[in-house]
Amino acid sequence: MHRIGVFVCHCGTNIAATVDVKAVAEAALNETGVVFSADYQYMCSEAGQTLVQDTIKEHKLTGVVVCSCSPRMHEATFRKAAAKAGLNSYMVEIANIREQCSWIHKDMMSGTEKAVILMRAAVAKVKLNAPLTPGQTPVTKRALVIGGGIAGIQTALDIAEAGFDVDIVEKQPTIGGKMTQIDKTFPTLDCASCILTPKMVDCAQNEKIHIYSYSEVESVTGFVGNFTVKIKRKARYIDEKKCTGCGECIEKCPMKKVPNEFNLGLDNRKAIYIPFAQAVPKVATIDSNYCIKLKTGKCGLCSTVCGAGAIDYTQQDTIIEEKYGAIVAATGYNPINIEKFDEFAYSQSPDVITSLELERLMNAAGPSNGTLVRPSYLSNQHDPEAHPHTIVFVQCVGSRSTECRKGSKEYCSKICCMYTAKHAMLIREKYPDTDVYVFYIDVRTPGKLFDEFYRRAVEQYGVHYIKGMVGKVAPKADGKLNVQASDLISNEQLHIDADLVVLATAIEPDKSARSIGTMLTASMDTNDFFTEAHPKLRPVESPTAGVFLSGVAQGPKDIPETVTQASAAAAKVIGILVKDQLTGNPCVAHSDELMCNGCSACEKVCPYGAITYSDKEFRQPDRTVAIRRVASVNPAVCQGCGACTVACPSGAMDLKGFSNQQIMAEVDAICR
Amino acid sequence: MDKREEILLISGVDPKKCMRCGKCSATCPSYDEMEYHPHQFVYMVETGNIEPLLESKSLYKCLSCFACIERCPRDVEPAKLVEAVRLCAIRQKGANHIKAEDVPELVDEDTPQQLLMSVFRKYSK
Amino acid sequence: MQVNGEFRPLIVAFCCNWCSYAGADLAGTNRLNYPADVKIIRVPCSCRVNPMFVLRAFQRGADGVILCGCHPGDCHYTSGNYFTRRRMTLLFSMLDYFGIEKERTRVEWVSAAEGAKFAKTMNEFVEAVTKLGENKRLEDLRCKK
Numbered sequence: 001m002h003r004i005g006v007f008v009c010h011c012g013t014n015i016a017a018t019v020d021v022k023a024v025a026e027a028a029l030n031e032t033g034v035v036f037s038a039d040y041q042y043m044c045s046e047a048g049q050t051l052v053q054d055t056i057k058e059h060k061l062t063g064v065v066v067c068s069c070s071p072r073m074h075e076a077t078f079r080k081a082a083a084k085a086g087l088n089s090y091m092v093e094i095a096n097i098r099e100q101c102s103w104i105h106k107d108m109m110s111g112t113e114k115a116v117i118l119m120r121a122a123v124a125k126v127k128l129n130a131p132l133t134p135g136q137t138p139v140t141k142r143a144l145v146i147g148g149g150i151a152g153i154q155t156a157l158d159i160a161e162a163g164f165d166v167d168i169v170e171k172q173p174t175i176g177g178k179m180t181q182i183d184k185t186f187p188t189l190d191c192a193s194c195i196l197t198p199k200m201v202d203c204a205q206n207e208k209i210h211i212y213s214y215s216e217v218e219s220v221t222g223f224v225g226n227f228t229v230k231i232k233r234k235a236r237y238i239d240e241k242k243c244t245g246c247g248e249c250i251e252k253c254p255m256k257k258v259p260n261e262f263n264l265g266l267d268n269r270k271a272i273y274i275p276f277a278q279a280v281p282k283v284a285t286i287d288s289n290y291c292i293k294l295k296t297g298k299c300g301l302c303s304t305v306c307g308a309g310a311i312d313y314t315q316q317d318t319i320i321e322e323k324y325g326a327i328v329a330a331t332g333y334n335p336i337n338i339e340k341f342d343e344f345a346y347s348q349s350p351d352v353i354t355s356l357e358l359e360r361l362m363n364a365a366g367p368s369n370g371t372l373v374r375p376s377y378l379s380n381q382h383d384p385e386a387h388p389h390t391i392v393f394v395q396c397v398g399s400r401s402t403e404c405r406k407g408s409k410e411y412c413s414k415i416c417c418m419y420t421a422k423h424a425m426l427i428r429e430k431y432p433d434t435d436v437y438v439f440y441i442d443v444r445t446p447g448k449l450f451d452e453f454y455r456r457a458v459e460q461y462g463v464h465y466i467k468g469m470v471g472k473v474a475p476k477a478d479g480k481l482n483v484q485a486s487d488l489i490s491n492e493q494l495h496i497d498a499d500l501v502v503l504a505t506a507i508e509p510d511k512s513a514r515s516i517g518t519m520l521t522a523s524m525d526t527n528d529f530f531t532e533a534h535p536k537l538r539p540v541e542s543p544t545a546g547v548f549l550s551g552v553a554q555g556p557k558d559i560p561e562t563v564t565q566a567s568a569a570a571a572k573v574i575g576i577l578v579k580d581q582l583t584g585n586p587c588v589a590h591s592d593e594l595m596c597n598g599c600s601a602c603e604k605v606c607p608y609g610a611i612t613y614s615d616k617e618f619r620q621p622d623r624t625v626a627i628r629r630v631a632s633v634n635p636a637v638c639q640g641c642g643a644c645t646v647a648c649p650s651g652a653m654d655l656k657g658f659s660n661q662q663i664m665a666e667v668d669a670i671c672r
Numbered sequence: 673m674d675k676r677e678e679i680l681l682i683s684g685v686d687p688k689k690c691m692r693c694g695k696c697s698a699t700c701p702s703y704d705e706m707e708y709h710p711h712q713f714v715y716m717v718e719t720g721n722i723e724p725l726l727e728s729k730s731l732y733k734c735l736s737c738f739a740c741i742e743r744c745p746r747d748v749e750p751a752k753l754v755e756a757v758r759l760c761a762i763r764q765k766g767a768n769h770i771k772a773e774d775v776p777e778l779v780d781e782d783t784p785q786q787l788l789m790s791v792f793r794k795y796s797k
Numbered sequence: 798m799q800v801n802g803e804f805r806p807l808i809v810a811f812c813c814n815w816c817s818y819a820g821a822d823l824a825g826t827n828r829l830n831y832p833a834d835v836k837i838i839r840v841p842c843s844c845r846v847n848p849m850f851v852l853r854a855f856q857r858g859a860d861g862v863i864l865c866g867c868h869p870g871d872c873h874y875t876s877g878n879y880f881t882r883r884r885m886t887l888l889f890s891m892l893d894y895f896g897i898e899k900e901r902t903r904v905e906w907v908s909a910a911e912g913a914k915f916a917k918t919m920n921e922f923v924e925a926v927t928k929l930g931e932n933k934r935l936e937d938l939r940c941k942k
Contacts, residue, residue, distance in 0.1 A: 070818075070825075071839065072814075072818070072822060096837070098825065099821065099823075099824075099825030100822070100825055101833075103825035103826065103828055104828070104831055104833075104916070105830070105833050107833075110833040113833065114836065121836070121838070343699065343742075396693070396745070400691065400746075401745035401746065402689075402745065402747045441691060441692070468693075468694040468697075468698060469694045469698045470698055471696075471697070471698025471743060472698070472699055472739075484699070485698045486694040486695070486711070487694075488694040488697070491709065491712075493698065493704060523875050523876075533875075534871075534873065535870075543874070543875045587841065605880060607874055607875045607876050607877075640841050641841055641842040641845065641873075641874035641877045642840070642844060642845030642877075643844040643845075643874070643876075643880050646846070646847045646848070646884065655845065658845060660847060660849070663838060663845075663847075663850055664853055666838050667850055667853050668853070670807075670836045670838070670854075670859075671809065671857035671858050671859050672857075
């Protein structure tokens with residue numbers, strides 16, 4: 001037996017001026033199930049809410065309809081009021097007779113008529129409402145950060161600062177990411193290592209932070225507050241606890257011809273190595289692809305010199321399992337492979353390099369100890385020819401391009417304009433005898449002090465910015481590079497004999513991002529960047545609850561933006577970890593197991609991976625037991641969009657709070 | 673149909689895709705021979721400024737080497753536009769036929785052989 | 798429905814909670830007029846609208862049904878409106894085959910900031926449906942008294 005109360009608000013004259021509120025209240029009494037109706041000046045006021053509460057108690061109401069402003073405004077207010085009076089807060093419905101009625105209609109007659117219909121629809125719906133209780137799930141107070149670049153480091157530091165345990169999983173032997181390879185940062189030109197390595201040390205020393213270096217995420221199960229993650233610790237053949245990072249083993253290792261990935265292959269390293277001096281953790285790693293002992297069984301020099309006895313050739317990959325309340329994806333980026341852009345002769349000439357390679361060439365810890373030399377003279381740096389005199393920068397290599405066959409990207413990589421200006425400026429400052437040309441399509445410098453920085457490169461440092469593009473780079477017999485380019489402003493074709501050509505290569509998400517995205521059921525765009533929950537208002541959250549995004553994994557960005565997003569992601573993580581219990585939205589999908597036919601249609605449309613299938617036993621009418629595959633919804637993961645309810649061919653799936661019956665009742669009430 | 677539409681139809685090119693980077697002109701081997709360079713070609717077709725192109729000798733300086741098509745980052749395919757303008761010129765019957773005896777005057781040392789061949793093929797009917 | 802000898806259509810609008818319903822609220826806040834014939838039903842996402850609901854509305858005498866959702870790519874639930882677009886394309890062409898003119902059904906993307914677009918869309922839609930007149934085709938005879 002329904003006992004519905006209808007409360008009509010005047011909202012001063014906002015509603016009462018175009019809707020006859022008394023008539024609406026009277027009309028309500030004609031609806032079956034309505035036992036009380038009233039109108040009041042301001043229903044949302046203290047007195048109005050008291051009226052609602054008193055009536056609930058006095059008339060033992062089973063449902064409340066408030067005809068007032070938009071539910072987006074005061075639904076929460078009236079739900080709270082109802083809960084205080086002992087009525088389940090989901091037994092309240094709002095008929096929007098202000099924004100969607102009185103404010104848009106001028107005529108009292110039609111306004112009142114529409115208000116009555118909206119009231120009827122709300123009454124019809126509330127009769128089918130069921131009391132709902134938001135689910136509670138406990139929270140594991142530990143966070144996982146995937147990726148140990150500046151994004152992951154900042155996120156981990158901020159979470160640890162709030163007092164929560166946080167683990168960083170980094171696939172390289174050291175944390176630090178791309179920023180460790182960068183020489184200077186724009187627009188302040190301070191040295192990247194000087195600002196990054198203290199943060200890395202902070203990570204290592206913070207007892208709340210645990211670094212799993214040389215490790216990868218193997219699988220993720222669970223949901224917000226309760227993720228279970230398997231982490232593969234790749235065998236580095238070194239006992240991390242014993243290794244002191246003294247470097248004695250590296251000194252003695254006879255395998256010297258391993259391309260050094262930290263210097264992008266510009267020089268070589270040993271088979272046992274520490275990527276760079278400030279590595280965290282400062283522990284050696286044996287490269288099993290090159291180690292003579294691991295490949296042939298002979299050698300073992302490193303273990304004889306290791307005073308700590310840290311070397312263990314029998315080490316195996318191990319899998320550890322850990323529980324987390326929230327996960328941050330900070331998987332970072334890589335420059336794209338530009339070997340297919342053969343017009344720039346990248347594969348033909350060592351003197352055509354990417355910008356990241358130039359960073360290493362200009363870095364004091366790089367292969368040339370910070371002296372800018374042509375890479376073809378790296379082994380012969382004192383040759384007078386080694387110093388480049390004419391340097392050509394090419395912008396937008398692989399960015400803003402639809403040539404997907406070459407692996408190029410349609411988006412703007414965002415950072416190239418600024419780092420090219422930085423490179424050009426640094427080179428002109430250090431070597432005033434050089435001619436530096438930058439070929440650009442557009443110079444894009446939005447950001448604080450960015451355009452000023454670029455103008456300084458042009459005006460103070462005399463970098464030649466030319467609007468146009470390089471069409472062809474041809475290595476010449478004398479070792480120079482013939483650069484053929486267009487100058488669109490003077491409308492001529494230029495031929496420049498360059499010593500060094502630097503390509504501002506597009507950046508793309510790290511290759512591991514796609515598989516991690518699949519594990520996390522976090523959605524990705526066509527470029528493999530993680531999608532944010534809302535492009536403007538929820539930019540650090542993945543649509544999957546409990547998964548957050550940090551850094552270039554979400555889209556191209558520079559260091560300050562990355563750090564901003566990293567801290568924002570940390571704040572979101574802390575917001576979850578600080579709770580003991582997570583309160584869910586009770587308006588979630590649920591499946592009627594008796595009707596479910598096990599077709600998986602709902603599972604496929606669910607953007608959150610909230611639906612799982614399992615085999616269940618069902619008693620048949622003839623008392624036998626049959627096993628059927630049925631869907632079940634995890635209410636902690638479901639966000640309540642309802643896509644599955646429509647996809648379900650057997651009508652087993654329904655949405656609480658917006659059930660098929662309820663919406664149908666509204667349709668019927670409107671079309672009466 | 674106006675000239676612009678005709679050219680777009682023949683070539684199947686959408687000049688609006690051009691982002692004005694100038695890589696076509698940067699890559700063009702006949703650049704210095706041309707009055708209108710590949711990037712200008714694209715722009716002029718886009719804005720419907722076709723008459724100067726039909727008049728210009730740049731049309732016949734294009735070697736159809738397709739370097740611009742190969743390297744254009746936006747897949748605009750300028751060489752196809754040039755070819756379409758050429759076809760457009762041919763279709764204006766009588767207006768631009770030249771006589772065989774006029775040819776030697778137009779030839780200089782740098783004129784590619786292909787050009788002579790195509791001139792005879794196209795205009796000596 | 799005949800009001801004072803003049804035909805007034807009955808329009809059911811399904812609006813998603815995050816964009817279009819907020820857009821409708823904004824139309825109200827800005828006092829933008831559109832006919833009272835439009836009655837809005839709030840759904841969490843446009844993809845919650847079961848084709849059944851649309852059929853039911855026509856069955857019960859609605860003259861037009863319009864669905865409003867977030868712009869493609871802006872869906873609060875990431876991909877819901879893409880489902881809507883596909884489902885409704887199929888449904889509407891089926892309804893067309895049944896004899897319910899295409900002008901009586903519509904899917905429109907209205908963001909929370911597009912109050913003006915919401916009002917304009919509703920005005921246009923009501924006008925189009927009014928021109929077609931009363932919908933007689935899919936009325937459930939059992940509902941007629």
